Amino acid sequence: MTADIAALRPELEAGLAQLAQEPALAGPLLDYLALLARWNATYNLTAIRDPREMLAKHLLDSLAMQPFVRGLAALADLGSGPGLPGIPLAIVTPGLQVTLVESNGKKARFLREAVRQLKLGNVQVAESRIEAFRPAAPFAAITARALATLPLILELGGHLLAPAGRLLAMKGVVPADEIAALPPGWQVAAIHPLQVPGLVAERHLLEIARRQA
């Protein structure tokens, strides 16, 4: 790990404390950040290039939704890109199986390398279009961050959810227009404002579920 990334530890530990997470998790999270920053220099995996900025906008932003996946057995992170929010969630939630669904070849290659180097035994990589992905069993939840509108996410990945499963979508301001355009059979089950340490921007987690007959 380079010195500039190691120097982020106090800031990350403070953010983890604010999110009621163990400070000891800073180690594996910084290993992931270091790998992401290294690959990003060549492969352009994320537009955010400064590791310090990645800490709040990628790591802590992803972890702010962790209370809503705690207790789940398995989820699929759709359009995971460089593993967000799936990899930070998997690191801090070892009992959770996380499948990262990503169709871009170089991003999927990075994800496989991250799983290998960081020894993420609870993470699988599915290099696939979301809409073409056919897992052995449906998921209790699908996550999506910076992927698409709510209706499009459901169109692409609704088939991946178990009957009582939920889409957990990270958004900035609550997208009233997207909610109004939800496909028939789906409804908002909950909207949670999120506090992301180091970010002033508004963040929300939307839970979308099937309407019960």
Ligand SMILES: C[S@@+](CC[C@H](N)C(=O)[O-])C[C@H]1O[C@@H](n2cnc3c(N)ncnc32)[C@H](O)[C@@H]1O
């Ligand atoms: C803007 S990036 C967001 C990445 C990550 N979720 C994040 O929060 O940083 C969207 C990602 O979704 C992937 N993607 C878009 N449509 C997809 C599809 N239909 N199937 C699989 N991956 C898709 C893209 O390749 C890209 O990596």
